[in-house]
Amino acid sequence: MSVLSPAASSSSSADPFQLERLAEELATRELSHPAQSYPQDGSSHDLPIYTPLSHENPFLSAEKFDVEAFLLSRSHTSLQDLRAELRDYLATLKEELVKLINDDYEAFISLSTDLKGEGERLTGLKQPLGALKSEISLSKTELRAIQDEIMLKLEQRTVIREEKALLHLLLKISESVTRLESLLSITNPSQDEEPVEYEQFKVSATSNTTENNNERSPANKAKHLNRAAAEYTQLLYHASKARSENCAFVDEIQWKIDRIQSSLSSDLDALFASTLSAIAGDAKLSELEKNKILPDLTECIRTYDVLGLWRDAEEILRSEVMRPFIKKTVFTGALSAPHSPLLPHTPFRSSMGSGFSNSSSSMPPRTPFTPFTAFSTQQSAFPSSLGKTKSPYSRLLDDSDDPLARLYTQILRFVERDFSSIMDVAEKVSVKSRSSTDPFQIDTAENGRKRDGLGFDIMANVIWNELGKAIMDDLGGFVFASGRPDEFRKNYEITQAFIRSLEFMAPSAQSVQSMRAHPVYSMFEKRWQLPVYFQMRWKEIVSKVEDALALPVEPSGKPPGTADSLVTPQATSVWVALTACWSAEIYIPELSHRFWRLTLQLLSRYRVWLNDVVQDTNYGSLNSVNTINTGKVSEANTRSPTPGLSERPSLEAFSADESLLLRYVSLIADIKTLQFSTMNLWQEEICIMLPEPDELDGDGKSLDALENAVDAISALLRPMSSTVIAVLTERCIVPLNAVKKIRTDLRAKANKQLPTEPHPWITSVLRPLKVFFGLSGKDGIGAVLKTEYLDPWSKQIFENVCEKYISHVSTLKKAEESLRRLKRGPKNTTFSLFGSASPRDVEGRDEERIRVQLILDVEALRKDAETLGIIPGDSEAFVVLSNLVQSNDPPETS
Template sequence: MTPQSSTHVPLASADPFQLDRLAEELVTRESVHPIGKSNEPDLHDLPDYVPLSHDNPFLITPEFNVELFLLSRSHTSLPDLRAELREYLAQLKEELVKLINDDYEAFISLSTDLKDEGARLSRLKSPLGNLRSQVLQSRNELGIIQDEIQEKLEKRAILREEKALLHLLLKLSESVTRLESLLLISTPGQEDDGSAQVRMPAHLSNNDDGTEDRSRGNRAKHLGRVAAEYTQLLYHASKARIEKCIFVDEIQWRIDRIQSTISSDLDHVFAMTLLAFTDGKGEGRAAEIEKTKWVSDLTECLKTYDVLGLWRDAEDVLRRELVRGFVKKTIYPGALAAPHSPIVPHTPFHSAKTPSYLSATPLPPRTPYTPFTAFVFTKQNATYNLGSGSSSPYAHLLEDTDDPLARLYSQALRFVERDLSRIMDIAEKVSIKSLSRSRSEKDQTPSPVRDDVTSIDGFEIMANVIWEEFGRAIMDELGGIVFSSGRPNDFRHHYEISQAFIRSLEFLAPSVHSVEAMRSHPTFFTFEQRWQLPVYFQMRWKEIIGKLEDSLSITRIDPSFSKDKNAFATSQANAVWVAVTACWSAEIFIPELCHRFWRLSLQILSRYQTWLDQNLPRPDGTFKATGLASEKNSAPPSLSRSSTPFVSSEPPSAENTAADDAMLRQYTAAIVDIKTMRANVLTIWREEISMMLPEASNSADTDGVQAQEALQHALSGLTSLIPPMSNQILTILIKRCCDALLPVRSIPSQFRAMSNKRSPTEPSYFVSSILRPVKQFFGVGFGEGPGLPLSEEYLAAYSAEVFDSVSQRYVYYLSAMKKTEESLRRLKKGKKTTFSLFGSANVKDDDGGDEERIRIQMIHDVEAFGKDAKSLGVNLGSSESYKALKETVNTLEAAESS
């Protein structure tokens, strides 16, 4: 044993708890983390003992919680805690006694200090009563003085108001006297003295020097100054009337006399100025200077009318002096039969712009003019530039000089443009500049018919003068001719011309507000009501529907195909299209009847669908269920096939063949017409109808659907007839192709009966005739065919459907042949071998050769059949039926080889 081993054993036995090792580890840990020098807290520190004091957070809370206090002293046992609490209680008692002892001396001295204080308080209270009585007495005296001062102030205010009222009455009296002197009205004193003379208007009296400056040039300005003075008079009178002055009532008759005098004088001056302004005599610079003075006088007169608020009086003068006389000479019962006498515009004062009725405007396109409510054409917002100046976009409708109504309207427009346009512009500018207008406040709630025409502030010459006179004269004098709905063509022509006349008048209006005032005038509303548009629509409805029903009364579909893609194949479809386009033609359509013509168009399409559904030829059975794609997606039809189409083994008769040919032609014609109808209707919707329908109609139609959705619904009803017709066409073509496939069943017997046992190198004779019905239908290789118009869209789809169905029938025939051959083979194997003179060993070899030749012939036939279908656009790779056919041929080959 080594020394090391001898020393290790005693150490292990002497220190069984390894205390030395633990001591060493403790020394090492303390050297690395000495106590007091490390920042980490000692995890093994014992809880600190905190004695109870006044700063303990659990004792100074408003509500003492026993549980929290006990948990904070959890390290203390209950006996120790009780001792600690008793010690703290003794401490509190001791501190309380100390506080009492400290303040006891001051408490005892308090009663000694308050001794004999009652008498002193009584001595202090005795002078307060006298002081209070003196204060109350002074207060009463001050109140009396204040009341006296307030009374004097009120009397002074009353005197001041009475003085101001007296000044007001003096101003009122002075204004009345001044106005009477300015207007040369006799005063009451002059009337009593009998010295009153016959009054002559002040603005018409000439000066002593004989000049006419005051009588003509300054008469309008003189009345303007009089109007300003009269406005002040009315203001002073209104203030005096508020004060209930009797003086105002006593001089009211003088104020009324002044008002009537101003009104009459102003009317006289305005009338004279209008006549001079519209006379247009003379040429050259002198006449132009005179025109400028007349324009100035017109402006002053209109300003005076506007200041006085006599807008309707100015309109009455204008109506009486200018418009009414022209209307009487122009619009009378025999005006439409009278010879034409044009009004020549004044020169050189007249504007150089070309009149709208003389401009060479091109005729409008097929679409009628835009509905009238869409635009407001005025001189401010017009963007047309026809000829040498702006003109009404509706002027071309009034250029027909052969039409008496258009000639009359053109004459009226020339009159308005020549004599009234400048006056309306001046009146509009005056109204805009006037501070007395409140039109914007009163026009916030417009009504369709404005009854309170006289309550609108400002001039309304277009509405109250021009349109009221022209509209009423047309209704009274020419109403029996213009509004006669018995002749729809004349009615439509009169309506179009009248609406063009109204729009041209609106174009001559000075502002948009004038147009709105004209449209809301009662005469305008009455004029629009005189047009019996429902009666016109009924007559047009009978005309359109009568011709349509005459064509649809022929129930026999006799197609006539044309090379034109947009041409219809039947006369009935063409009649339907003519009826639809007639509703929106420029010779029939009226914008106010837009909804009725739209409803009629949808009804015509529905009627055509019903006619097709009732008169299309139907087979004995119903149409098959179809998997044709929706026409909305414009996808070609695809027939949903059953497992194996049934084809009669009997050859078709001549009658059945002729009936099938007629059915093919009729179905083809119906499909062509439906396709053409849909394309044409969508075109006219996009180019015309959608723009003619007002915006309100796009929100909801009569049945609560969108207008375009209603059209799509009507067209979808038509296109829903295409899938059944396509199925029937496919049924006939499939039957004919399968009839051509019948010789395939006789191939085995033919090869066994052949004496020349050679291997086939070409397909059978009947293979080329299998798809011949499809080619004949679409005219492929034949020049013409009943389905030639459908070849572009349906050739590939129909060929694929027929090819799949014939391939299924081909598979059916081959499967039947396979079963027959197997039965024959089993029958031959079951027979016993008999003696043959020539030997029987070659019989089996001959049978095997026939089967091989039949198999080769089948392969050639199937390949030729696929090539023929590929020439028609059939995708052989996507045809599952053709794949099944080739697999069937390969199966026959495998079976025969085995």
């Protein structure tokens, strides 16, 4: 590392570090600033820490030596001392370098000595490498040839092993064929016979099998066939594997396999048919013997399941058991023919099926319309391990007076007696077969015997297939009587109860699903022309409602009865129609959406009719009274009375008003009753009968639709109430006409004392309102509305009466003021009508008497209003009236 500055390169020989120059500059600086060397306050500097030069010094170990930075870091040292220190450090470095060379010199010298002659040695090592490489290549070629030969031998052994396995497989097939022929007692034909004579083998095999079966005991027949079926499935499995290898041997013995299958199937069918005959009661066997045959029945069903011949077993059940019974029971005149009692093997079980829990959750929801609400699969069938309960629909079939119910009951008893045990056994076998993984089951289906589904389906393919076709073909004209709605609904109810009871006898939920998915079931459901039935019911219901709505609203001449009874025939017909839609005699669950729409349509039709009735009613004083109701009441109200509001004294007008009141009260009472009854009908019946929310618009939306329909009808209460208030207001303001005669009557009296009693006609002002609500001791027209409408109507009518009273008093004051000014002349001083007058002034006394009389009349009106529950202080018009009669100021002229 160089410690020389680049600027001093020219004088490096004389003074390489320019120490002389630096010393001179330092001395000059100290002489020019002597005061800065020592502090002013006389305190001394701390002595610097002396750090000797070493390898750890950062300035010496830096990549580029900085002379100025190094000198500044040693500014406390003089140049002479620094030079001496650097020379000492240089001597130290030289000494360490010499020591380092001395330590590694011996190794350096020995290294150069050891490398002598290594070149010739390396050259000698390269000479044998070529020969060694050629030998290795030759060995590699030989090894590859040996490997190819070994792989060829292994492939040949693999082929031989596969051929050997195939031969063993063919031997197994041959042994299985021989064993099955021995088990089934099949006689082998001579070698010169051709295998085309298959029918002869089949006949001979069948005869030999029959003879052999006669020699065996009945208890061993089923087990023997089950063993043969197991062997046959293995044969099919081995044959399928050999056929996948394109083995011609399998094709040559295929006729034997077919013969074995035919013999096994025929023997199994014969045994199963004989077992069914014994179980069904055709054979003359005791119950003990029949119970001994049940294991044979189980073995036969298990054998059918192993062979995959489920539909063959179901065909035997149809032909041997179900079809004969259907022919004897369900025919064209079956409903009119007497039914012979069906004797069960054992006392008839209380359950209508097996596999249903007795919990409340399994029972259908209680509804007042019908006991056969369509169940979901989970509700109509349950696992057989849950026990046995009675079908909730069986009570509908206990009606001995109905021939169709008796027929269905006989069918259910037959199915219960002859098929319940068979369905239970078949279901257990199918469940066990599905739970186990049998490798031969798929190959059995590949043998040309593959069916539409896996497992037994006796309820759908045997019972309902025969029964549904028989009912549609032989009894369809009576059962599906769509032109006779009453009979149609009764038959539909009984038939649905029969189907649900039949579903309760199903061994599993899957059986119920299969039954409902069966083509015969779909065809059977389509035969029920439910839209036609609804159209007939719709016409029947709507025609009665329309006939009632076409009648005029004729009041009966007497007030309505209680609040929970309908008065008008129109409301009664609408309510009857509403209840008819959900009654047990008409309602069908599958038509719930249609009956729900009809319910809303009936309410809408009644609303339209009410609207027409309200619009057709022309009451001349209605607008005038409404003007009074909506006008702003003020102390300066000087409106003139309406001519038509108080001038209807004729008997014809009174009779017309009475008829109008009776009509509107009846309509209002019917609307309130219909509103309450409709919502109550929803809570008790409709919400229960409607389908689930996801099947219709949703329970909340349905309720909203009903509430909107009811609210639309209730909206018509306001115009009818306004009309009733108008009529009652007109009757109440008639006595107020006497206010005009107060001035004449008081002036004509000889007694000039101040009056002390109100006029008798004051009690007649609110009397029509009391008579209307029946508060006067007699039954009034509006007595039925007293609870709900007495308070609001009384307040409104009292407000209208006060408005009219204000008008009369204002007119009276104006007349008195005009008369007073006329009599006084221009020279008289200003005089108030009701102001304090001089005792000598007669006119003043008359005016005071009029004012006192008005005050007494208004006070009497207030007390009479309080008897109706009215608070006069809350009435703005009464407050204005009270202030007006007590005021001494004349009314302002508008």
